[in-house]
Amino acid sequence: MTMTIGTEILYSFIIIACSLMIYFGTKELYILTSHKGIKYFRKAFLFFALAYFFGSFIKIILLYFQRSEIRTFLPIFGSITLFIFMYFSSMAIFYLLYSVTWKKWKSKSAIYVFHVIALIIATTISLFRNHEVYLLINVILFAFIAFTVYSSYIQSKKKKPHNLYAIYLLLFIFWIFNILDILIPNFFQSFQLLIYLASSGIFLIIFYKVIKKTG
Amino acid sequence: MAKRNKLEIIRDILKIIQENRSIRITPLLRKSNISSSRFKGYYSDLLNKEFIKETHKKNKEISLSEKGSRYLEKYSTIIDFIEEFEL
Numbered sequence: 001m002t003m004t005i006g007t008e009i010l011y012s013f014i015i016i017a018c019s020l021m022i023y024f025g026t027k028e029l030y031i032l033t034s035h036k037g038i039k040y041f042r043k044a045f046l047f048f049a050l051a052y053f054f055g056s057f058i059k060i061i062l063l064y065f066q067r068s069e070i071r072t073f074l075p076i077f078g079s080i081t082l083f084i085f086m087y088f089s090s091m092a093i094f095y096l097l098y099s100v101t102w103k104k105w106k107s108k109s110a111i112y113v114f115h116v117i118a119l120i121i122a123t124t125i126s127l128f129r130n131h132e133v134y135l136l137i138n139v140i141l142f143a144f145i146a147f148t149v150y151s152s153y154i155q156s157k158k159k160k161p162h163n164l165y166a167i168y169l170l171l172f173i174f175w176i177f178n179i180l181d182i183l184i185p186n187f188f189q190s191f192q193l194l195i196y197l198a199s200s201g202i203f204l205i206i207f208y209k210v211i212k213k214t215g
Numbered sequence: 216m217a218k219r220n221k222l223e224i225i226r227d228i229l230k231i232i233q234e235n236r237s238i239r240i241t242p243l244l245r246k247s248n249i250s251s252s253r254f255k256g257y258y259s260d261l262l263n264k265e266f267i268k269e270t271h272k273k274n275k276e277i278s279l280s281e282k283g284s285r286y287l288e289k290y291s292t293i294i295d296f297i298e299e300f301e302l
């Protein structure tokens with residue numbers, strides 16, 4: 001199914017609005033507590049909003065000028081935008097993972113390691129124009145996410161089965177699909193609308209959970 | 216008695232101040248049930264964050280600020296949120 005600029009804008013609006021409302025809706029909780037978990041959780045959604053702003057910017061330019069690859073169309077500008085998009089995307093994922101693992105890891109330098117990894121991912125993707133490299137990076141990223149989410153789920157203190165990790169896992173899977181959709185043109189083609197609907201649904205569920213708790 | 220975390224200790228200190236309206240440091244330290252070295256850390260933290268204010272400088276009477284009251288109001292929301300997202 002061919003995506004229109006309107007669909008792209010609507011999808012971007014949902015993701016960016018949900019992310020920013022989560023970020024600003026939890027501001028008071030962070031101001032009152034300075035709790036590290038809340039800090040990383042909020043930063044994750046700020047980075048999701050920023051990443052999707054640059055991601056949709058790339059998609060809208062491609063749709064408007066009917067091009068398939070940003071760097072063949074605008075080499076320098078395209079590379080810079082892709083770099084920023086990949087850095088924010090990777091950091092959004094890492095911050096959300098770190099919000100549930102920071103107590104267990106105890107290492108104060110872990111977040112700096114994540115920044116370095118995100119910079120390496122962003123640099124590699126903006127320098128190489130190889131679809132296999134893109135796929136490999138995202139498969140490694142997904143393997144790391146799946147392992148971390150699964151080990152956090154096992155160590156979870158909650159006795160009742162908890163759907164938070166399932167939601168996070170789905171969020172990460174569809175976020176990686178979004179990354180691949182921007183990096184590799186027409187990678188998903190007929191599934192694109194389905195990916196957009198699923199991603200929007202997951203962000204709306206998280207937003208609802210946040211609103212339900214914060215009021 | 217289970218070991219209290221940082222958020223619980225802050226809640227307990229603020230509750231003691233709220234129940235007494237204003238209180239001097241020594242009885243607050245005694246009622247807080249923490250060591251004096253840890254109390255010093257929490258006390259300066261609460262002052263820096265403007266959760267509490269010193270009303271009479273000479274006797275160092277402490278009372279709750281608006282921000283401190285807000286913390287107590289929001290405490291159950293904060294805990295619910297942290298537990299929901301396992302933060």
